[in-house]
Amino acid sequence: MDPRSEVVIRQHEYLSGRVLLVNAPTDELVSHLDPEITASLWTWNFNEFQYFQAQQSKVHFGVNLPENDFDQAIIFVPKSKELLNYLLHSVVTRLKAGDSVFLVGEKKGGVERAAKQLLPFGQASKLDSARHCQMWQMTVKATVTAKKLEDWAQYYPVQTPQGELTICALPGVFSQNRLDIGTAVLLPFLSQVTSGKIADFGCGAGVISAYLAKLNPKNRIFAMDVDAFALASTKMTFEKNNLSPEQLEITAVTGIEDAPLFLHAIVSNPPFHQGIHTDYNVSENLCKTARRHLKSGGELWMVSNRFLNYPALIEQNFGQCTTKADQQGFKVLFAHTQKKS
Template sequence: MSLSPASQLVIRNIDQLEQGDWLVINADDAGLFPALQTFSLTALHQYYDVFCQASGHSGAAQFDSRDICDKPQAINMVAEQGNHKHIFAPAVTQASATDVLIFMPKAKAHLNMLMAMAAHLVGNTGRVHVIGENKGGIKSAGKAMQQFGAVHKLDSARHCSWVTCDIENAPGQFSLHDWTAVDTYSLKEHEWQVCSLPGVFSHRELDEGTALLLTKLPATLTGTLLDFACGSGVIASYLHSVGARTQTELLDVSALALWSSAHTLSLNNSQGTIIAADTLHGVNHRFQTIVTNPPFHTGVKIDYRISRDFIAGVKQRLTSNGKLYLVANRFLPYPELLTEQFKQPATLAQNTRFSVYFAQN
């Protein structure tokens, strides 16, 4: 399998890793690490799929939402693979790193948060590097970096750039709570609170598709419920706040989303099980209801894999007569995919951009 363009640029500059203690954040390609096996390094993965691929870990991981709120390191999985230490967590606040290499995230606010964390970790005289594709916004990375020190471009190739900041103004501390937004969402005169971090889907706003889905969810839901690709926990927290009596599990691939969801539940005097998983892999029990606004992007690229895998496996994760509620952009081929799995999927609502689909076992 060929490496991503950004990973190829790392290999092109592999001599950079010969000196210093390196922390790699959100590598977009697990295949990069075998190529770096001669170097001792630590990798922070905020995304569970790449963590599993890189570390050899398999299955899903479960957390109690109350533990995540009470213990800062509750989401913190560590796996050793040769010379590499792989961490799945929303953040790292302590590390003996001289250099941090960040793979450019999709959201600028996410990069700002990662830069603050990385600059704190390496301290003054350390270095923070950002690498990414030109079409992914790497050309604007310098603006997020320059507040911490002098910025220069190390290399450009494969339609990517590697930008380095020599840290001179390192923050004295870093906490996820300093980057947490708490907003009041409203829908049909009902209000509830949502906690979200940069990098989480629909950060600080109620997504239009999710809002349409919520209008079609019965407030009388009971039993076991899965909020798949939960993001900041908007759907589950809304249902609890309008009186649904469900035993709720919230699943996402993002550690930032899982952290946000746990705090969103707490803000609304609720609780649930938080699951880290790549689609439904490792989830072996069944639910009476599954609700989702599934992603169809990987970074800036359209990617149907997550939704295709989810729809292909969701029938086996529903109880007899179990119900699925799914919202998606109208242009996506989900009606056909649902028809392959369910007898008579229905469209509950539709506007110019989104459709809400319903299916039952």
């Protein structure tokens, strides 16, 4: 059991009625709550969504609040301060004065800093502090009017040889307010990517997807991410740049195994964080199994931190790997499947 869940169970007498769990740990917390509590979950992580579905819990996946009503909410602190502001605002729009919002998190995850974000919405007090975790209770002082999702996005320009792109990034999305160095190193090589069916694995705010669509109107882009906020950001980026929605297919995935088959290319600045923790499994799996999703002569284009041993992994599975660039701490890697004669 996650220590954050243990804190919630210890303070179960504060919980009553219909309780919405936001960003909850993937454990058995729901089954340990009082039988009189009606629990539902909200997550934007596709892996977690599938976990809770398998538990037969009532779970909603997406960037917006679930439609079902609730009397209280427990928010487990996310990594992003901006995302927590969005979650708090969203939850309070559906509660009335006097209702409770609980905040739970690890001290190393910044729960004390996060607790200060409760103050605009009501009075807050600490209920528990143990096992390196804290639980806070905030009493809602007044209902808040919901803002549009677009109002939460940050916008920034990216210069490309095909002209300027405006990137739309929602709270919590990787590199929310500027182009990250890895993607900047990769961008000049995107014009070399073969045309056709292309997967942008770990699409983030849609920089790579939008540029590939702009390069060739006939490209069909499969934007794939585990994060619903990333997928929504990519869709917004396409709309903002007047790119054809017919070019884009948005897909929530757990890993490269969920990608379509017979792709002309896979392009990726792969993720390696799950919340506050580093996790290389997804990107290592990409190196090992990408070729299964490529057609004959299909290409893998990938940017990674210089210190990661991805070239060797790619070479083991493709037979070769070319380093196209090595700058600013990042490598652009290229491999292709053998063409059938």
